[in-house]
Amino acid sequence: MQDHLKIQFFTDTFLPSVDGVVSSMLNFKQELEKRGHEVFIIASGDSRTKAAVKKNDRTIILPSIKFKKYPQYNLAWMPLIASIKFGFSKFDITHLHTPFTVGMYGLLYAKLNKTPTVGSFHTLFTRSEVIKQYTTSNKVVQRFLIKSSWPYAKFFYGKCNGVIAPSTSIKNLLNRHSIGNSYVVPNSVDTKKFNPNVNGEKIRRKYLKSERERLVLYVGRISVEKNIEVMLKAAKILKKKQIYRFLIAGTGPMLDYYKNMAAKYGLADIVHFSGFVDERELPRYYAAADVFCMPSTFETQGIVSLEAMASGVPVVGADYLALREMIINGKNGEKFAPRNGDDCAHKIEKVINNLGYYKKMVDTAKMYSVEKSTDKLLEVYKALLDKNGN
Structure with missing residues (x-):
């Protein structure tokens, strides 16, 4: 060549x-x-x-x-x-x-x-x-x-x-x-741009009310194929724990639909929609998260999940297609049954309660x-x- x-x-x-x-x-x-x-x-x-x-x-x-x-x-x-x-x-x-x-x-x-x-x-x-x-x-x-x-x-x-x-x-x-x-x-994935040393405190202060609260993040297009309703069902289940906050970052044709769903579920106080996030600010959003949630069964690879891992954030994702390959249970995140809000909630809670055990996120991202x-x-x-x- x-x-x-x-x-x-x-x-x-x-x-x-x-x-x-x-x-x-x-x-x-x-x-x-x-x-x-x-x-x-x-x-x-x-x-x-x-x-x-x-x-x-x-x-x-x-x-x-x-x-x-x-x-x-x-x-x-x-x-x-x-x-x-x-x-x-x-x-x-x-x-x-x-x-x-x-x-x-x-x-x-x-x-x-x-x-x-x-x-x-x-x-x-x-x-x-x-x-x-x-x-x-x-x-x-x-x-x-x-x-x-x-x-x-x-x-x-x-x-x-x-x-x-x-x-x-x-x-x-x-x-x-x-x-x-x-x-x-x-x-x-740009492992220089997305890395564990980025400071996300400004974003945490914006969306969290206390240091004990934990932030679950989604980044991406707000559309039907991303199955964001699964994340909202998980939020509804976890609301009673009183420490979880959910941030959905991005825009798309289903934004109003999911905002209405969150309101219907009584989640307005714990689910936030950031709207469009400038590419330059995106690393701070990942850095602010305790866990990244990807409920989609549409991913041919899952770039945003890799960006989260490169930032040192474990990923909870649907056990389907490319996410099945990428996520290693107990190492860089947890997989949940596709389209299952109960299992999604369970895996989010599992990760949050054992954050110190998940240490392979950056190693995974470096492979890409x-x-x-x-x-x-x-x-x-x-x-x-x-x-x-x-």
Whole structure:
């Protein structure tokens, strides 16, 4: 493999949104360029996206239409602009981070230019609850989309020379749906930014009334697939203990729904919703927590759970998909039965009562450092280039 690679990243989600896909791309871009490679990002976006991008940062923002039900994603409508800006530039690798309008354009561009292509399977867009939530209310169309989601995934990723799964559980899922030629390359966590030495006292003082209280944190999108109702049910059970406070940090389409649920459960005094948290402030939120709760059964890897571990915070998470791999009971957290509020409450209490026993969080996070994940990504690129005769 060449010492200097020219790489394209194609994505339908980008700044100012900072989800797992965006964090992964930016971490990889920074580390790859640090090693002497060139990385160009082609993303859908708007004026806010352009404002968030640094000048001369090898980033092309395609005009797009906001996807109202899922505002992190934009539907690009003039992808050929990228071709004009690239001219006849030759790239070594095309990396597709999403399988939608920009991803499909990237696939076409790569095929026309005979560039080895790798596609990342970041999101379970094939899940029925996601399709119902974020597409149309028309039941006939919903059924069609649900029925065709995996065939589409198989078509898109089947056209790639390689497929990247962020965890072994997702690689196995892809194999079950006849999507082969896959490699496990975890998305990375910035272990310098998120570390146990960050001071979270300011956040604790804001949300806790006394030193004896314990803070249970969730960070992420407030949406149906994240199963936040499980955390609220656990909060209802633990309320009688009088030491637990719950902080739900983030925003999303289900924010008002969960606020109303918390009020209905009589949890207004112990459950707080912070709303949007600036990326620069996020390490302080993790540092403020005694335990991190991730009730989602949607995680292909679980970047926020790794950020919590990197901050020295044990994770209580659903025993499902990637979280099942990441969480080691009694070491870096505890797993609970998926969608089970009673078990979630039990495991939160177990961790809080035995905080001194959980000491492997940072060690786990270091396994997913930017450097180690980038090493694995470059191994995939090398394998594809060797197969392509480069």
